[in-house]
Amino acid sequence: MPKTKLFLDSNAIILDLNKQVDLLSFLSQWPEREVYINHVVEMESLAKPGMSKEEEDTAWGLLSGFTRKQFTNKMRDIAVLIRREKKLLLPDAMIAASAICLSAIVISNDPHLLDFTFPGYSVRSIPAA
Numbered sequence: 001m002p003k004t005k006l007f008l009d010s011n012a013i014i015l016d017l018n019k020q021v022d023l024l025s026f027l028s029q030w031p032e033r034e035v036y037i038n039h040v041v042e043m044e045s046l047a048k049p050g051m052s053k054e055e056e057d058t059a060w061g062l063l064s065g066f067t068r069k070q071f072t073n074k075m076r077d078i079a080v081l082i083r084r085e086k087k088l089l090l091p092d093a094m095i096a097a098s099a100i101c102l103s104a105i106v107i108s109n110d111p112h113l114l115d116f117t118f119p120g121y122s123v124r125s126i127p128a129a
Contacts, residue, residue, distance in 0.1 A: 005103055010041045
């Protein structure tokens with residue numbers, strides 16, 4: 001059975017770090033899974049104003065459990081198309097494009113990504129903890 005591919009939005013990471021969702025429990029519904037992030041997700045997750053060293057260490061610990069995918073030219077081209085057609089913010093367009101190229105489901109509670117539609121794009125929200 002092929003593994004389910006999931007792509008985390010930074011929103012999912014931040015909500016988990018703030019204990020508003022239980023991301024790892026939510027991901028466990030896919031026993032056979034590959035979970036991806038990119039540099040955008042890392043940067044947004046670590047950019048909290050006033051983040052303490054302890055919070056940063058916790059964030060890195062969570063982020064290290066996922067596979068980081070490099071942004072490719074194909075992802076760039078799709079992100080540009082998304083940005084032009086849908087006016088999605090660039091970081092969100094980069095996350096959506098990455099997921100589309102990987103045939104992965106985006107995991108996010110961000111209304112911009114939940115309401116977004118595009119060929120090859122799918123999204124799931126995480127219930128509140």
